Amino acid sequence: MKIVIIEPLGIEKESVEKISQENLSEHEIIYYDTRVTDEAALIERAKEAEILVVANLPLNRNVLSACPHLKLISVAFTGIDHLDVDYCKEKNIMICNSVGYSTVAVTEEVFGMIIGLYRQLLASDERTRHQQTKEGLNLLEMAGKTIGVVGAGEIGQRVMKIALAFDLKVLCYSRTKRMIQGVEFVDLDTLMKESDIITLHIPSTPATHHLIDADKIALMKKEAILINTARGTIVDSEALAAALNNNKIAGAGIDVFEMEPPIPVEHPLLNAKNTILAPHIGFATKEALVKRAYVVFENIKKYLAGDPQNIC
Template sequence: MQQSLPKVVFLDKATIPAHVLFRELNFSHQWVEYDYTSPEQLKERLTGAEVVISNKVALNGSILRQFPSIKLIAVSATGTNNVDLDYCIENQIAVCNIQGYATRSVPEHVVGMIFALKRNLFAYHQDIEKGVWQKDKQFCFFTHPITDVAGSTIAVIGSGSLGKAVATLASAVGMKPIFAERKGALQVREGYVSFEKALQQADIVTLHCPLTPSTTNLIARDEFALMKSTSVVINTGRGGLVNEAHLIEALKSGKIAGAGVDVFTNEPADISNPLLANLSLPNLLLTPHVAWGSDSALQSLVDILLNNIDDFVAGKHSNRVV
């Protein structure tokens, strides 16, 4: 009896735009793809799967134990917080992720947000919409402070490939990067600044660390109180890193000058989210989790994803998390 080909299932392919090219895998297989997968659809779609590709579909232990055929979970992103890694370790399920694919895209998005906020571009755009220019009757008007990016101190939280790439690009446009030590660390490593001092010194705080129990609400009311009133916060890491309600408080009270947010605690976010509920604030810039998504980064992500799967089948350990 002929053995069936290994089944590769992509649970949420719509997270990758249609114009990004997928090459064939190097081994004979069945390829099954779905644009979206709800929790209720997992039982049908994962049955018989050996390789599962997922970006944001949650795969916890209670789900995975129903599908003993799964040998590899190929995460089509860097973050693995949607996968039960402990269960995978205990049950010999390999997990790989995508690393280093967005080291141009994310830093450019971060720096773009910094320029927009430091120069109050969004606020001035809103003022023109409201007719402020015509009322002022001058060739220009100054309703919001405009501060230079060059000479600013940028505190980078997270010193992985993205954090380092942001620091490099920030340096190129005249910013001074400092790397924040882990919050609560008893010792400060060489080349780092203590978490609290980094927040106090920074004109810009940018987050590039993973979301874990210890980093949830990493930036909240107490941390905003340490920052300069002229500082801006950029979060392109994970939504849970910053307490969203406390961020709105800090913006409205003037504890900080602005915020750029690309990630949210629940995605897609709706009006129940404090950030969306206050999106008319002139010092709040929101984007829908797209910092990683330049065309070149997306193609690189797909290429690495497919290489990870090919390497696993070939007995190699590329980008293995567990």
């Protein structure tokens, strides 16, 4: 089989080669360790592939239709909204993702953002560097507050587990209710109204597009903060920025936007008050990227053995 890794996987090339050879030594593997976005260049890289490995590089119908031998896309990512899934269905191209690799990494970023906002770490750093004091800073503790977790997948569940250790009351909204000790499942409006901290852990789908819109944000407490490490399209950025700038809510931690970084200078959240912004790095710890590489090639190995896993 001809396997093409169409973009870098975020770890050393030698590590990619070692992990791939451990699983797929009898197959032809081509690794492109530079990222390109030009459609013609992507087609040139992918056109002979029977199996493609991609991270978050968008692959549209034009690119995929130029790959007549393509049978499998192993995605080094959890979400697959950057692929033309409809085309893959039409052509019976299987898609497998790398679910689980970033559970620890994203969860830790969530609590980093919460602590950063509650303890005003960015403002504290700025004040210290300019010979100022703590005067005027409104510092908070998590203990005793209510956290609302939207989504009860692997990351959502880990967030809830750690939240309980921080002595937070935990609410959850999910289409699928689970029995999780210490967690109360509620409808989304109740979660938005009662939570001091709201954190999102759901995929990007037509049903979740702008799920957190102006009406939902208007339900939030004035002292509440919103954390989004899931997908940018889940939140109406214009509405969120307006709520922040008008002091309707207290803050936001945002790792994901409607597009991949770099974020355009006119994006509303870049000028919103009381925010911690990150360029989509929640998943990108050294440890997580190594885990991801193992999952990617294990997906291919399982597919070739007739026992595919992580099918989307």
